[in-house]
Amino acid sequence: MSGHSTYEPKWAAARWMDQRLPIVRMGADFIMMPTPRNLNYWWTFGGILLLCLVIQIVTGVILGMHYVAHVDHAFDSVQRIRRDVPYGWLMQSTHAVGASMFFLAVYMHMFRGLYYGSYKAPREVLWIIGCLIYLVMMATAFLGYTLPWGQMSFWGATVITGFFGAVPVVGESLQQWLLGGYAVDNATLNRFYSLHYLLPFIIAALSGLHVWALHVTGSSNPIGVSNKVKTDTLPFHPYFTVKDMFAVAVFLMIFAFFLFYLPDALGHADNYIKADPLKTPPHIVPEWYFLPFYAILRAVPDKLAGILLMIGAIAVLFVLPWLDTSKVRSMRFRPIARWFFFIFVFFCFILGWCGAETPDDEAFLGLSFYRLSQISTLYYFAYFLVILPILGLIEDPKERPASITQSILDYGDKPEPEKVLAPAE
Amino acid sequence: MAETGLIHHDDIVDDGKRDFIFLAAGAAGALGAASIVWPLLAQMGKAADTLALGSIDIDVGKIGEGEQLKVLWRGAPVFVRHRTAAEIAEAEDVNIDILPDPATDDSRLVPGPDGNLKPQYLVMVGVCTHFGCVPVGEAGDYDGWYCPCHGSHYDTSGRIRKGPAPRNLVVPPYAYTSDTVIKVG
Numbered sequence: 001m002s003g004h005s006t007y008e009p010k011w012a013a014a015r016w017m018d019q020r021l022p023i024v025r026m027g028a029d030f031i032m033m034p035t036p037r038n039l040n041y042w043w044t045f046g047g048i049l050l051l052c053l054v055i056q057i058v059t060g061v062i063l064g065m066h067y068v069a070h071v072d073h074a075f076d077s078v079q080r081i082r083r084d085v086p087y088g089w090l091m092q093s094t095h096a097v098g099a100s101m102f103f104l105a106v107y108m109h110m111f112r113g114l115y116y117g118s119y120k121a122p123r124e125v126l127w128i129i130g131c132l133i134y135l136v137m138m139a140t141a142f143l144g145y146t147l148p149w150g151q152m153s154f155w156g157a158t159v160i161t162g163f164f165g166a167v168p169v170v171g172e173s174l175q176q177w178l179l180g181g182y183a184v185d186n187a188t189l190n191r192f193y194s195l196h197y198l199l200p201f202i203i204a205a206l207s208g209l210h211v212w213a214l215h216v217t218g219s220s221n222p223i224g225v226s227n228k229v230k231t232d233t234l235p236f237h238p239y240f241t242v243k244d245m246f247a248v249a250v251f252l253m254i255f256a257f258f259l260f261y262l263p264d265a266l267g268h269a270d271n272y273i274k275a276d277p278l279k280t281p282p283h284i285v286p287e288w289y290f291l292p293f294y295a296i297l298r299a300v301p302d303k304l305a306g307i308l309l310m311i312g313a314i315a316v317l318f319v320l321p322w323l324d325t326s327k328v329r330s331m332r333f334r335p336i337a338r339w340f341f342f343i344f345v346f347f348c349f350i351l352g353w354c355g356a357e358t359p360d361d362e363a364f365l366g367l368s369f370y371r372l373s374q375i376s377t378l379y380y381f382a383y384f385l386v387i388l389p390i391l392g393l394i395e396d397p398k399e400r401p402a403s404i405t406q407s408i409l410d411y412g413d414k415p416e417p418e419k420v421l422a423p424a425e
Numbered sequence: 426m427a428e429t430g431l432i433h434h435d436d437i438v439d440d441g442k443r444d445f446i447f448l449a450a451g452a453a454g455a456l457g458a459a460s461i462v463w464p465l466l467a468q469m470g471k472a473a474d475t476l477a478l479g480s481i482d483i484d485v486g487k488i489g490e491g492e493q494l495k496v497l498w499r500g501a502p503v504f505v506r507h508r509t510a511a512e513i514a515e516a517e518d519v520n521i522d523i524l525p526d527p528a529t530d531d532s533r534l535v536p537g538p539d540g541n542l543k544p545q546y547l548v549m550v551g552v553c554t555h556f557g558c559v560p561v562g563e564a565g566d567y568d569g570w571y572c573p574c575h576g577s578h579y580d581t582s583g584r585i586r587k588g589p590a591p592r593n594l595v596v597p598p599y600a601y602t603s604d605t606v607i608k609v610g
Binding site for chain 2: 162185187
């Protein structure tokens, strides 16, 4: 939150600098942001995501020193990085596993936002910037997956760029313009490499805006009641820097487990076969983090409708602040909505399962994955377009604490906090 | 004003003239911007060498009955299938009114040098019209091609029969240059 500056330069040199470029003051004020004291561990994913971005950029720039973006050499150059380049195996695996970890963290971050109503006023712009970051992340991940030039790289790129061919009238021209040819080929690989290098810096810039917007409105919190009195908050540093660091350590343990024990578990074996434009793998699947959207794409028999649904699944997130009519932010106080939310999370996993399987196969009890993905897609959209808009009008929320301080009164033997007179929102 | 000897122009403003200059400068700027943006976007289109890889010759005479040749053309596979009599009969025996993308089998063939159709040779771009995967031959519910990506079934004439693909497999522009050689592209 933009408030009074508490920074006081201690040395003459610091004072000299402060009068010319107060960059240290800016950083100091930034990190001392008053933060709700009741934040739980779901609020640590912001810091974890920042770390993920840094890891991807650092390892990515290093991989760029050894990678060759040419259809004849790309596949071999990645194998060379894994086998011959000093510590190349570590850099390549970190980058590949890191992409999955990045998405794992971003999904936790997004579900947190959905459950605790972090998208509601006054945080709409903060939420929309987050949606934009997610969109650019997906583009970056897709472009990056093409670069190793394996079978999944090639056919994934063919299928995804095929979406643009479904645009009425100009589709084919648009697709060939994107590919730089009649099909995915060297021109495509080159431009994908160029854009894959560019987009992370766009993500970094958007993250800057995201954090800026966060500092204007302040963090939301598990009870969704705004800060009212001084005892509601603690300075971000050291209280939440330390808490974030603990979460980062746990996260890095999971990261390290995959990195050192199962580096290929999150990828697909077919990507160890060099790209062959004459042969399609029997079963094309995207990376796990795209599976739910892939299931939505396949849930309708019409090509254009499938693409529009898939785009809609992400577009609906952008307008969520205006779809959810409830003034109550946290689902802790929404006894009905929270169950619909848990079902929503459940169906997201079901969609992921459907995306990984063949549509015509049986899921269970004679139900095909095709039908299952249709049911799940229906719920996905109903949650945003029907359930949240209607529920906000008819649901009777539980009574909320008057303040964050009030909400933690019962907790242990803490001294009595100052009295709160402000009513609940 | 008087001390400096300068004329104070606010007294003699010509609003119409200012609007004209504003619009003219804006329009010139927009045109200039567009002329810069166009090359920036057009560079992504097909390069001259890509366009130059236009056509290929295929000797269809070497393909045995019931066999299929797969050739790379413009970065995508072209199927040349020497169809069996049963396959041709099956393709011609379809009521085209029930097809998602109606086309007779004959309309998907090209006449040879003698002016007659050669129904035994079916030439198609082997790219599923759904999302561009390569369909598998002699597969699917209609004895033609089956796309493993999203389950589109094509018949023995390469026409879409079932699944998400919107159109029949594309017949590329080609012609017989002799009795057994075709030129694709």
